[in-house]
Amino acid sequence: MKKIIIAMSLMVIGSLGVSMTFPNTSFAESNKCDKKGRILTLKPWYDGLTKDDCSIKDPGSDADSQANFIWKIVLNIVDDLLQLIGYTTVGYIMYGGFLMMTSNGAPDKAAHGRKTIMSAAIGLAIALASVALVNFISSKIGV
Known part of the structure; x- marks a missing residue:
């Protein structure tokens, strides 16, 4: 029963994380330069700060627009770091599976593999929640 409750709560948390990580965005708002410079899913530091001709926008002269400009850069870098952690x-997780497969029935080696997998799964859940939190904050402060 305890495993079922844990599995159900992980599914709920995962679905909420996915819904916050991949917000519904309109294609009319996206810039043609936003997809350039990506490696895997890592975005460049200037993502969302380009004009139509792919040059970087002017941060502006007032303090609010400059702060938004800097926050956008910081949130892009933090998002990339959290994806690397993921x-x-x-x-x-793959390493823990390898340890379990090569344990040859030794209970201590198999337990070490299970512990590695469990720790990595917890870390993955935290990383996904963190990415969702960064995207949520980014959308709420309007950068």
């Missing part, structure tokens, strides 16, 4: 945790 990739790393997936690697650790």
Whole structure:
């Protein structure tokens, strides 16, 4: 029963994380330069700060627009770092599976593999929630 409750709560948290991580965006608002410079799903630091001719926008002269400009850069970098953490945790899950497969029935090695997988899964859930939180904050402060 405890495993079922944990699995159901992970599914609910995961679905909420996915819905916040991938917000519904309109294609009319997107810039043709937004997809340039991406590696895997990592976006460049200037994502969302370009004009139609792919040059970087002027940050403006007032303090609010300059702060929004800087926050957009910071949130782009934080988002990329959190995605790299997610990739790393997936690697650790695969490593834990490898440890379990090569344990040859040794209970201590199999337990170490299970512990690695469980720790990485918790880390992945935290990384996904963090990416969702960064996207949520970015959309709410209007940068």
